[in-house]
Amino acid sequence: MNNLLHHYLELKNKYRAYDTKDALKRMQTLRLAAQELTEKGYPIAFEILGSINFGIVEPSSDADCILLHKCDLHADSGECHPHCSNMIFEKEEIMRILRRKPENESFRIELLDTVNVRYIEKSIEQGVDINDERIYRFLFYRNTGRPVNRPQFIKYIRMLEENTELMRRFGDWASEALESYIHTPRHRFSFSKYNERIISRGLNLPVDLAQELKLYLEQKA
Numbered sequence: 001m002n003n004l005l006h007h008y009l010e011l012k013n014k015y016r017a018y019d020t021k022d023a024l025k026r027m028q029t030l031r032l033a034a035q036e037l038t039e040k041g042y043p044i045a046f047e048i049l050g051s052i053n054f055g056i057v058e059p060s061s062d063a064d065c066i067l068l069h070k071c072d073l074h075a076d077s078g079e080c081h082p083h084c085s086n087m088i089f090e091k092e093e094i095m096r097i098l099r100r101k102p103e104n105e106s107f108r109i110e111l112l113d114t115v116n117v118r119y120i121e122k123s124i125e126q127g128v129d130i131n132d133e134r135i136y137r138f139l140f141y142r143n144t145g146r147p148v149n150r151p152q153f154i155k156y157i158r159m160l161e162e163n164t165e166l167m168r169r170f171g172d173w174a175s176e177a178l179e180s181y182i183h184t185p186r187h188r189f190s191f192s193k194y195n196e197r198i199i200s201r202g203l204n205l206p207v208d209l210a211q212e213l214k215l216y217l218e219q220k221a
């Protein structure tokens with residue numbers, strides 16, 4: 001694993017120790033939504049990014065999610081466009097399930113990207129193209145996110161991980177992706193928000209966390 005990804009994961013684990021009640025509640029709601037849709041014959045899962053991923057959520061925070069689903073209509077291209085009927089149905093169902101929450105527990109969900117696991121499955125069967133960005137994105141979200149309904153896709157990750165050449169290429173791609181991410185003001189600002197939330201709970205920011213954060217933000221891929 002490259003350095004940058006390693007620092008990111010270390011940092012995430014340190015923040016996760018502060019997992020707030022709101023983060024856990026959101027995880028639970030998303031878990032129920034994934035289970036309900038899976039039971040209806042639409043197997044879905046999420047990788048959570050953003051504040052839930054770091055365990056530090058306020059009642060007003062959005063949930064930044066990657067949707068993992070299985071769409072036969074777009075199994076060949078791997079990309080489900082916004083008009084994909086499966087995706088539209090799944091999104092509507094997810095919103096409907098979220099709306100059932102009482103006002104004080106409701107939150108907004110932001111679906112940042114979608115991975116068609118059917119395409120991944122098919123690629124593995126037919127032999128993976130080691131330069132395929134759709135595969136890299138799937139691996140990247142698994143490495144950096146917080147999984148909901150993990151059993152739906154973890155076996156594909158395991159199979160891909162056996163391909164050493166693919167994983168080497170993915171490592172380079174992931175460092176570049178993370179490096180450009182580190183330098184975005186939004187990402188840097190997120191950490192100040194997380195730190196403020198910890199401090200506002202009357203806690204001191206641990207020295208090792210502050211050091212890890214400094215190290216991470218100064219990293220180059």
Ligand SMILES: [Zn+2]
Binds near residue numbers: 073
């Ligand atoms: Zn589709």
